Amino acid sequence: MTQHPRSLFDKVWDAHLVATRPDGQALLAIDRHFLHEGSFHAFGMIDHAKRPVRRPELTFAVADHYVPSHSRATPIADPEIANMVTMLEANAGRHGLRHFGLHDPAQGIVHVLAPEQGLTLPGLTIVCGDSHTSTHGAFGALAFGIGATEVSHVLATQTLWQRRPRTMRVTIDGVLGAHVTAKDLILAVIGFIGADGAAGHVIEYAGSAIRALSMEGRLTVCNMSIEAGARAGMIAPDDTTFSWIEGRNYAPKGELFDRAVAQWRTLPSDPDADFDREVSLDAAVIAPSVTWGTSPETAVPVTGAVPDPGAESDPVRAGQMRKMLDYMGLIPGTRLEDVGIDRVFIGSCTNARLEDLRAAAAVLRGRRAMVPGLVVPGSVPVRRQAEAEGLDRVFTDAGLEWGEPGCSMCVGINGDLVPAGERCASTTNRNFPGRQGPNARTHLMSPAMAAAAAVTGKLTDVRKLGAS
Amino acid sequence: MDPFVTLTAPAVPLDIANIDTDQLLPARFLKKPRSAGYGNFLLHDERKPGFPLDDPAYAGARVLVTDRNFGCGSSREGAVYALVDGGFRCVVAPSFGDIFAANAAKNGLLTITLPEETVAELRRQLQETPGAAVTVDLPAQTLTGPDGQPRPFAIDPFKKECLIEGLDDVALTLRYQDAIDAFDRADEEARPWLMPGT
Numbered sequence: 050m051t052q053h054p055r056s057l058f059d060k061v062w063d064a065h066l067v068a069t070r071p072d073g074q075a076l077l078a079i080d081r082h083f084l085h086e087g088s089f090h091a092f093g094m095i096d097h098a099k100r101p102v103r104r105p106e107l108t109f110a111v112a113d114h115y116v117p118s119h120s121r122a123t124p125i126a127d128p129e130i131a132n133m134v135t136m137l138e139a140n141a142g143r144h145g146l147r148h149f150g151l152h153d154p155a156q157g158i159v160h161v162l163a164p165e166q167g168l169t170l171p172g173l174t175i176v177c178g179d180s181h182t183s184t185h186g187a188f189g190a191l192a193f194g195i196g197a198t199e200v201s202h203v204l205a206t207q208t209l210w211q212r213r214p215r216t217m218r219v220t221i222d223g224v225l226g227a228h229v230t231a232k233d234l235i236l237a238v239i240g241f242i243g244a245d246g247a248a249g250h251v252i253e254y255a256g257s258a259i260r261a262l263s264m265e266g267r268l269t270v271c272n273m274s275i276e277a278g279a280r281a282g283m284i285a286p287d288d289t290t291f292s293w294i295e296g297r298n299y300a301p302k303g304e305l306f307d308r309a310v311a312q313w314r315t316l317p318s319d320p321d322a323d324f325d326r327e328v329s330l331d332a333a334v335i336a337p338s339v340t341w342g343t344s345p346e347t348a349v350p351v352t353g354a355v356p357d358p359g360a361e362s363d364p365v366r367a368g369q370m371r372k373m374l375d376y377m378g379l380i381p382g383t384r385l386e387d388v389g390i391d392r393v394f395i396g397s398c399t400n401a402r403l404e405d406l407r408a409a410a411a412v413l414r415g416r417r418a419m420v421p422g423l424v425v426p427g428s429v430p431v432r433r434q435a436e437a438e439g440l441d442r443v444f445t446d447a448g449l450e451w452g453e454p455g456c457s458m459c460v461g462i463n464g465d466l467v468p469a470g471e472r473c474a475s476t477t478n479r480n481f482p483g484r485q486g487p488n489a490r491t492h493l494m495s496p497a498m499a500a501a502a503a504v505t506g507k508l509t510d511v512r513k514l515g516a517s
Numbered sequence: 518m519d520p521f522v523t524l525t526a527p528a529v530p531l532d533i534a535n536i537d538t539d540q541l542l543p544a545r546f547l548k549k550p551r552s553a554g555y556g557n558f559l560l561h562d563e564r565k566p567g568f569p570l571d572d573p574a575y576a577g578a579r580v581l582v583t584d585r586n587f588g589c590g591s592s593r594e595g596a597v598y599a600l601v602d603g604g605f606r607c608v609v610a611p612s613f614g615d616i617f618a619a620n621a622a623k624n625g626l627l628t629i630t631l632p633e634e635t636v637a638e639l640r641r642q643l644q645e646t647p648g649a650a651v652t653v654d655l656p657a658q659t660l661t662g663p664d665g666q667p668r669p670f671a672i673d674p675f676k677k678e679c680l681i682e683g684l685d686d687v688a689l690t691l692r693y694q695d696a697i698d699a700f701d702r703a704d705e706e707a708r709p710w711l712m713p714g715t
C-alpha cells in the first residue's frame with residue numbers, strides 16, 4: 050500500500066491525534082505548554098474548578114512581558130506590574146512547574162528562551178497563550194497561540210480541540226541581496242498576501258532562500274506568520290536545525306538525540322504533498338522594508354514613498370488608508386527616506402537574538418545615534434554573549450541604552466512606552482495603533498535598518514550606509 | 518458561559534478593517550482582574566467624539582458589524598471579555614483573527630463570517646437606519662438584517678453545539694480520558710526523547 054504524500058504539517062498533526070469527532074473536531078496531544086505572566090486568568094479557571102495541572106513536566110512558566118528593562122537590583126516599583134511577576138511565580142510554584150523568573154540565568158522572552166534551552170524541538174506540538182508562539186515552527190514544530198480558556202484546557206488535560214487548518218506553502222527561491230534579512234523577507238510576504246491572507250492556514254516556508262537562513266532568521270520568519278493571519282508557520286527541520294539543538298539544556302542527549310534526529314529526518318514534506326494554496330516570491334527582488342501604516346501588511350521597500358489614498362478605487366479602503374496616514378502623521382507622496390524618527394527600539398521575540406544584535410551593531414559601530422533608543426536582548430544568555438563580544442559597548446558608545454531581557458517596548462506593559470505622537474523605528478512585529486503606547490507611531494523594520502535609522506534620524510536604506 | 522440560541526438586538530456598524538486586540542483591549546488593562554469591569558476598556562483609545570459605539574443612536578447595541586480581519590493580533594482573551602462585558606453577543610465581519618474567533622466561542626460570543634459585499638451592505642443599512650435591529654438565529658444559521666432579508670451563514674458544527682449548549686470543553690474532554698491515557702502510553706514508546714532534559 051502506498052501512503053498518500055503528506056506535508057510537514059500533516060505529519061505533525063497526524064502524530065498527535067488523540068481522537069476525532071464525527072464533526073471533524075480533533076483532540077490534539079500537546080507536547081510543550083509555555084506560560085507567561087498573562088496566564089493568570091487561566092490559572093484562575095483551573096483553580097476555580099479545582100483541577101490540577103495534568104503534565105507539569107511539560108509545562109514551563111516564563112516571566113517576560115512585565116519584567117523591567119532597567120535595573121533588576123531593586124524591586125519593581127509599580128505594584129500592579131510587580132503583582133503580575135509574583136503571581137506567575139506563585140501559580141507555577143503551587144502547581145509544581147519549572148519557572149524561569151526574573152533572576153533566572155536563562156530568563157528571557159518565552160519565544161527566545163524555549164528554543165535556546167532546547168525545549169523547542171522538531172515535530173512537537175507547542176502552545177502558549179501568546180500569538181507569537183508561531184515562532185517555534187522554525188524547528189518544524191506545530192506551534193500556535195491560544196487564549197486563556199484554551200490555556201486552562203491544556204493545563205487540565207494536556208490536549209486541545211482543534212479543527213484541521215488548511216495549508217499554504219510559501220516558496221522563496223533565490224538569494225537575498227546584501228543587507229536584506231529574514232525580517233525583510235517576512236515583511237515582503239505579509240505585504241504580498243495581506244494581514245489576513247493566511248487566515249485559517251498553516252504556512253510552510255520553503256525554497257532555497259529559506260534553507261539558507263540561520264535558525265535565528267527562521268525564527269524571525271515564523272514569528273511573524275501570525276501577522277499574515279496564519280495559525281502557524283513551519284519550516285522543515287534539517288542539519289541547520291539539528292546542530293542548533295544538539296547539546297542544549299533540555300534537548301535529548303546521546304543515544305536519545307540520535308534516535309530523535311532519525312525521526313526528525315522523516316518530517317519534511319513528501320515531494321508530492323498537496324497544499325491548499327501555493328505562493329512564491331523571488332528572494333532577489335526583496336528590498337529592505339519598512340511599514341508606513343498601522344498594519345504589518347503596509348510593508349513596502351524603503352526606496353518607495355508614502356502611498357496616496359486618492360489612487361485607491363475602493364472608497365472604504367481609501368478611507369481606511371487616510372485613517373492610518375492620519376494616525377501615523379504622514380503625507381501621501383513623501384519619500385520614506387525623508388521621514389524623520391524620534392527613537393529606535395531594537396528588541397522583541399522577532400529580532401532580539403544574537404544575530405540581530407550583531408547586525409545592528411555592525412551598522413552602529415563607530416557611529417553616533419541621532420535619536421534616543423533602547424536595545425533589549427531577548428534573553429540573559431543572549432545578553433551575556435553580546436557583552437562577551439562587546440556589542441553592548443557599541444550600542445552605548447552610539448548613545449543607545451542597553452537593557453535587561455524581556456518584551457519591553459514591543460508592547461510597553463512593563464512601562465517602556467513610546468511617548469504619544471513620537472515616531473519609533475522598531476524591530477518588533479506589530480505597528481497597531483497604540484501598540485507601543487497610546488498614539489505612538491511604529492515603523493517595523495530589521496535590526497540593521499533600525500540601526501541605520503538611528504544613525505541618520507530618518508528612515509534609511511541601510512544599503513547606502515553600509516556596515517562595518 | 519451563557520448559551521447562545523437566538524438574538525434580536527440593535528447592531529452598530531464599524532467601518533474599520535484590521536481592528537486588532539490591542540485596540541479592543543489596550544495592553545495597559547491586561548493586568549486588571551475581570552472584576553475591574555472590562556466593558557469600560559473596550560476600544561478605550563478609539564473612543565474619540567463621534568465614535569459609533571458612543572453614538573446614542575446605537576445605544577443598547579449587542580451586535581457589531583465591522584470589516585475584515587477583526588480581532589487580529591495578540592491572543593489576549595481579554596479582548597473578548599471587553600466585548601462581552603460591554604454587552605456584545607455577536608460580531609459580523611468578512612474575516613476574523615483565528616485565535617480571537619476561538620476565544621469568542623469559548624465565551625458565548627458568536628462570530629459570523631459573511632462575504633465582504635454582504636457585510637458592507639449591512640453596515641450601509643445600519644448607517645442609514647441607526648439603531649435598527651438584526652436577528653441572529655443560530656440553530657437555523659441565519660442573520661436577518663434591517664431589510665428583513667435572512668442571510669445564511671456557515672459555522673463549525675462543534676462551535677455551534679458549544680454555543681447553543683454553553684458547554685464546558687474540559688468536561689467534554691474528560692470523556693476521552695481513556696484515549697488520552699492510551700495516547701500517552703504509546704507515545705512513551707514512540708518518542709522516548711520527548712521528556713525535557715532526557
Ligand code: SF4
Pocket residue numbers: 113114158159160179181397398399455456459460478
Ligand atoms: S516580544 Fe512582543 S510579540 Fe514577543 S512575546 Fe513579547 S510582547 Fe509578544
